[in-house]
Amino acid sequence: xxxxxxxxxxxxxxxxxxxxxxxxxxxxxxxxxxxxxxxxxxxxxxxxxxxxxxxxxxxxxxxxxxxxxxxxxxxxxxxxxxxxxxxxxxxxxxxxxxxxxxxxxxxxxxxxxxxxxx
Numbered sequence: 001x002x003x004x005x006x007x008x009x010x011x012x013x014x015x016x017x018x019x020x021x022x023x024x025x026x027x028x029x030x031x032x033x034x035x036x037x038x039x040x041x042x043x044x045x046x047x048x049x050x051x052x053x054x055x056x057x058x059x060x061x062x063x064x065x066x067x068x069x070x071x072x073x074x075x076x077x078x079x080x081x082x083x084x085x086x087x088x089x090x091x092x093x094x095x096x097x098x099x100x101x102x103x104x105x106x107x108x109x110x111x112x113x114x115x116x117x118x
Contacts, residue, residue: 022096023045023047023053023070023075023092024045024046024047024053025044025045025117025118026042026043026044026045026117026118027042027043027044027045027098027115027116027117027118028040028041028042028115028116028118029041029042029043029057029059029113029114029115030113030114030116031059031102031111031112031113031114032111032112032113033111034107034108034109034110034111039059039060040059040060041057041058041059041060042057042058042059042118043055043056043057043058043059043115044056045068051069051070051071052067052068052069052070053067053068053069053070054066054067054068055067055068055077055079057079062081062082063081064079064080064081064086065079065080066078066079066080066086067079070092073091073092073093074089074090074091074092075089075090075091075092075098075100076088076089076090077090081104084104084105085104085105086102086103086104086105087102087103087105088100088101088102088103088113089101089102090113090115096116096117097114097115097116097117098113098114098115099112099113099114100112100113100114100115101113
């Protein structure tokens with residue numbers, strides 16, 4: 001029985017490690033701007049370590065690039081879009097999608113964004 005429980009625990013650890021690694025890839029983007037207007041596009045997350053990554057968005061005819069970091073089910077990214085600097089904070093859902101809020105330095109308000117794995 002003890003061996004069986006140990007095996008289950010090891011499987012649980014392996015599943016958590018695999019889930020932590022699975023954040024990299026291409027995502028469909030669906031978001032809202034500060035004024036409530038909608039936008040869409042694509043984002044690509046490239047792992048650079050177990051917890052850090054780079055992210056590239058192509059949305060609404062513009063591109064932006066940033067650095068990102070994961071901590072359990074929290075995922076955040078700082079990004080530059082032209083001369084503007086922004087921050088987005090996501091919650092990683094069980095289905096692998098990321099649901100977040102974003103803002104731009106010096107501006108009031110926030111937008112929303114959902115990244116869905118392709």
